[in-house]
Amino acid sequence: MAMLKRYEAVIGLEVHAQLLTETKLFCGCSTKFGAQPNTNICPVCMGLPGTLPTLNKRAVEFAIRMGLATNCRINKRSIFARKNYFYPDLPKGYQISQFEEPICENGFVEIETENGSRKIRLKRIHIEEDAGKSIHDQGGFTKVDLNRSGVPLIEIVSEPDIHSTQEASQYLKNLRQLVTYLGICDGNMEEGSLRCDANISIRKKGETALGTRTEIKNMNSFRNVERALEFEINRQIELLEENRTVVQETLLWDADKSEARPMRGKEESHDYRYFPEPDLMPLEISEDWVTEIQSALPELPNARKQRFIEEYQLPEYDAGVLTSEKSIADYYEQALTSTNNYKALSNWVMSEALKIANERKVDFSQFPISAKNLGKLIALVDKQVISGKIAKEVFEDMLNSDDDPENIVKEKNLVQITDASQIKIIVERVLKDNPTQVEQYLNGKEKVFGFFVGQVMKESRGKANPQIVNEILKEKLANLR
Numbered sequence: 001m002a003m004l005k006r007y008e009a010v011i012g013l014e015v016h017a018q019l020l021t022e023t024k025l026f027c028g029c030s031t032k033f034g035a036q037p038n039t040n041i042c043p044v045c046m047g048l049p050g051t052l053p054t055l056n057k058r059a060v061e062f063a064i065r066m067g068l069a070t071n072c073r074i075n076k077r078s079i080f081a082r083k084n085y086f087y088p089d090l091p092k093g094y095q096i097s098q099f100e101e102p103i104c105e106n107g108f109v110e111i112e113t114e115n116g117s118r119k120i121r122l123k124r125i126h127i128e129e130d131a132g133k134s135i136h137d138q139g140g141f142t143k144v145d146l147n148r149s150g151v152p153l154i155e156i157v158s159e160p161d162i163h164s165t166q167e168a169s170q171y172l173k174n175l176r177q178l179v180t181y182l183g184i185c186d187g188n189m190e191e192g193s194l195r196c197d198a199n200i201s202i203r204k205k206g207e208t209a210l211g212t213r214t215e216i217k218n219m220n221s222f223r224n225v226e227r228a229l230e231f232e233i234n235r236q237i238e239l240l241e242e243n244r245t246v247v248q249e250t251l252l253w254d255a256d257k258s259e260a261r262p263m264r265g266k267e268e269s270h271d272y273r274y275f276p277e278p279d280l281m282p283l284e285i286s287e288d289w290v291t292e293i294q295s296a297l298p299e300l301p302n303a304r305k306q307r308f309i310e311e312y313q314l315p316e317y318d319a320g321v322l323t324s325e326k327s328i329a330d331y332y333e334q335a336l337t338s339t340n341n342y343k344a345l346s347n348w349v350m351s352e353a354l355k356i357a358n359e360r361k362v363d364f365s366q367f368p369i370s371a372k373n374l375g376k377l378i379a380l381v382d383k384q385v386i387s388g389k390i391a392k393e394v395f396e397d398m399l400n401s402d403d404d405p406e407n408i409v410k411e412k413n414l415v416q417i418t419d420a421s422q423i424k425i426i427v428e429r430v431l432k433d434n435p436t437q438v439e440q441y442l443n444g445k446e447k448v449f450g451f452f453v454g455q456v457m458k459e460s461r462g463k464a465n466p467q468i469v470n471e472i473l474k475e476k477l478a479n480l481r
């Protein structure tokens with residue numbers, strides 16, 4: 001959009017990440033996704049009167065991990081607060097969250113942009129419980145499933161430091177990468193384990209005051225976040241260009257119609273009547289515990305990328321792709337138990353395997369070929385048992401069976417022919433069967449050489465070692481001169 005040049009988008013994201021704890025935030029119910037409705041519930045998460053919450057220590061630990069990984073201050077004392085609102089899937093009539101004193105504050109994450117790396121400041125990270133889920137259009141009814149009620153979340157709130165859809169997307173990808181590396185969230189946007197609300201305003205370039213913002217909810221993929229932001233930025237610019245004003249409101253993204261529709265007037269925090277949760281003590285965190293969590297932090301994406309460059313002598317590009325997701329990096333390193341050809345393995349993972357993973361929309365932890373078997377396949381090429389071309393064929397087979405490549409090669413009789421006497425026989429036959437081309441070659445048409453190589457490979461059903469084929473062909477043709 002041409003007029004965009006005069007404007008700057010200002011975006012702040014609120015990201016909810018569902019924590020990978022076994023049990024809920026304030027009771028012992030399972031957090032498993034996909035269970036029969038209302039089977040993982042108890043009086044506490046059903047909000048029955050007289051019940052009391054008991055804080056899940058693991059959830060607190062996970063929040064601290066994220067705080068440390070995003071350079072936040074970990075508050076030694078934080079408090080839980082009631083956020084009051086009515087919703088059919090919120091039986092208590094309030095959500096236990098944190099308001100005035102959250103567990104983590106003032107961090108940042110770095111994102112790569114066209115103009116180098118930029119810091120996006122984090123305002124806060126707080127812990128809260130999820131609400132239940134309303135399931136609409138059930139034979140004229142809306143039904144309520146409370147399995148999700150009380151599942152632990154962290155909410156990561158950025159400062160309004162993001163200025164384009166690309167930056168927003170990059171920021172989200174970084175958060176997703178961090179939570180999965182930290183092992184605190186599975187990062188699955190489609191299943192709702194990672195959810196994003198976007199606050200958007202527009203201002204003239206060079207201005208510092210913030211414009212009136214809207215908030216968009218309900219974007220359940222990276223693609224939708226980008227599309228929704230694009231839509232809303234353009235809508236606001238058009239309003240300003242027509243001298244109309246942006247109304248502060250909450251919009252709902254409709255992916256099918258590609259538009260954001262008003263859902264409700266934007267609530268202010270005082271609408272929620274926050275007050276300290278009387279059933280929970282202030283959360284006190286010792287310095288020792290934070291130190292302990294800090295020293296047990298898993299290797300983070302940047303560190304892993306650097307290590308891949310140094311330990312496996314990979315180009316920066318390769319290391320970046322391989323560590324972009326924890327599951328890819330894990331897969332890569334598991335495969336190294338059966339091959340030590342770092343670069344060949346990197347090529348296979350980045351091209352062949354990544355292509356299949358994208359097509360089938362599977363994570364590398366569920367890749368149809370086990371890492372060990374892919375490593376073995378590469379080792380077979382390195383030991384010249386099979387050619388690179390045959391390896392592609394075996395790879396296709398492995399996709400369906402995840403059979404040991406050694407078995408496939410044996411069963412299908414794909415072992416490369418390196419026996420010169422065997423190749424000689426084929427070469428002689430090819431030369432005998434193609435007198436015209438031999439004539440042409442001898443008359444100086446060198447290009448025909450490639451034709452002979454092709455014929456020999458075809459006769460050997462791709463199994464002849466190409467290098468030996470070349471040598472023997474040259475020798476035989478030279479003899480004919």
Ligand code: ADP
Binds near residue numbers: 013160
């Ligand atoms: P609320 O209480 O409505 O949640 P917050 O102050 O916590 O408001 O901010 C929520 C999010 O909105 C933050 O990510 C913040 O960066 C962002 N934000 C606040 N004001 C603006 C604005 N004018 N334009 C864009 N984003 C904004």
Ligand code: MG
Binds near residue numbers: 014
């Ligand atoms: Mg908010």
Ligand code: ZN
Binds near residue numbers: 024029040041044
């Ligand atoms: Zn429960």
